[in-house]
Amino acid sequence: MPAYSSDAERLIEVSHLAEVQGRSLWADARSRFVRNKAAMAGAFILIVIAFFALFGQLIAQYERDMIDFTLIGANMQKGVPSIETGHYFGTDSSGRDLFARVVQGTQISLMVGIVGALVAVIVGTLYGAVAGYAGGRTDDVMMRLVDVLMSIPFMFVLILMLVIFGRSIFMLFLGIGLISWLDMARIARGQTLSIKNKEFVEVAHATGVAPFKIIMRHIVPNLLGIVIVYATLLVPQMIIFESFISFLGLGVQEPNTSLGALISQGASNMAYGVLWQLFFPLGFFVLTIFGFFFVGDGLRDALDPKDR
């Protein structure tokens, strides 16, 4: 704020100043994030990977499920990654184009991660915020339910579900959606407990703002920082989770594939010297995971309440 030497000057100042756009905390966080090199590198990697997943099919020279019978058995010689044959990443043991399959695997893995994180953000945040704001017995009941769900060994239940109801992407999403929000609900509730004692919430309550509006207007926006950080760290967790299921052969079904399934196949063929079958999916997997971790770390630093 400029110092005004006299009222007249102040008046002139007032009439000249247009409405000033304020710098929100979000804008502050954005500039902090942009200054963080590792986070920006992570974001860049993720953007490249997202483009690869979205548009990779356009540059692939082969359909992902086209089996080239001439290649079967001769993988080691003819299926080598090369620009001339158009198999940029080589072929898999059934003679399918690995490039096209890695594109699809990345798509599925990203989708699993993002759907899991979205469910967590929406369901978990609201659930936690409502429990925390309501407090008392409602809070007790809602959080005990979370405790109960958390105590179930979900990997085991999910594997059972996949075995009983058949393996399908839908089942996988359902399973991941069911667990991903639990941690988020706890985090959101914890934060809500401290926010609801802030005076601005008390003012809103005293003025007569309805409880749900208080949650949406005053609690959730103040939770969002930590929720976003946690969500970006949750995406790789979900991807790893899916990969593990797929690695066990229970995840995505042929002819569809995911990075986990591709890594599993690559690993089992390692002995035949077709190392590209392992390294390409593994490379994308590792890059994706690291990208999310770097971005998540950067967001945490950028949104850290300590700095305010």
Add this chain to the structure above:
Amino acid sequence: MTDPILSLRNLSVTFDIRPRGAWPWTQPLKLHAVSDMSFDLQPGECLGVVGESGSGKSTLARAIVGTVPSSGGQINFEGHDLADMTPRQRRVHRRDVQMIFQDPLAALNPRMTVGDIIAEPLVTHEPNVSRADRKARVQDMMQRVGLLPNLVNRYPHEFSGGQCQRIGIARALILKPKLLICDEPVSALDVSVQAQVVNLLRELQRDMGLSMIFIAHDLSVVKHISDRVVVMYLGRQMEVGEAQTITMRPEHPYTQALIASVPIPDPVLERKRARRTLDGELPSPISPPSGCVFRTRCPKAQPSCAKAIPPMLEVAPGHLVACPYHEPENVLAVSA
């Protein structure tokens, strides 16, 4: 005399305290934050409430606003008891009673623009006001409290403490309430800004015909703005009277000690004065002393003080003192 806008009758507020690790079925301890408070507030009047930290001032304010439930007695606002208001009356109460807080920044949502913060009561109670009207009213209010109206789109963290308090005042007054409760509105501000904010409040009170409750922990600020003063100790009222009387001729030992414990800026006067500080700690409100709650620190305490809670004695019209051994003391004859 007109009907009081607010009248408290034997108001008590207790909080249930569960000691750590207690069984869920054990009886919780009772913390007596406010006990047996009774006073009236006339329309247009400013009532000061003073007392040490922990004496229950904020709790009293919260009970009047309605964010903590009372556990005994009555709060009548415009003749209606807060405890059994119809939803309609409660809505009216919520719009007519507004509060401003001690920590000006904590009272503002950091994610909302100043314009949205000030407009929130308006949006809540008059949802049909058009966007343009709303903005005009917000900017008008900003001007009245001394904020540049072109700062509507700024965020709270871009303002100083004094400006944040002005934002809080603008929000509280945008619905033209009848009663404004100020909970230590200047304690967190720089001394140079305190006077500005107090003057602003006094001006607004006069212009808008507000009734006001002004809370502070000592009399120095309160005496400038209040017509009458209530002195609180450990949740109970010790002395009630005209601001002039309370500051110049207090009768209750606690009020006298409270005034004596504040240093006078003038060193000559300060040396002349018999300094008595308040010794000891505030007793726990979970188990307040029997009889007079002030007896553990009272210089005039008698054995009989432990027996019964002293009633409020009317020593002069409108001047009530909760101490049978009261005697006037001319605290600062020199500076008066």
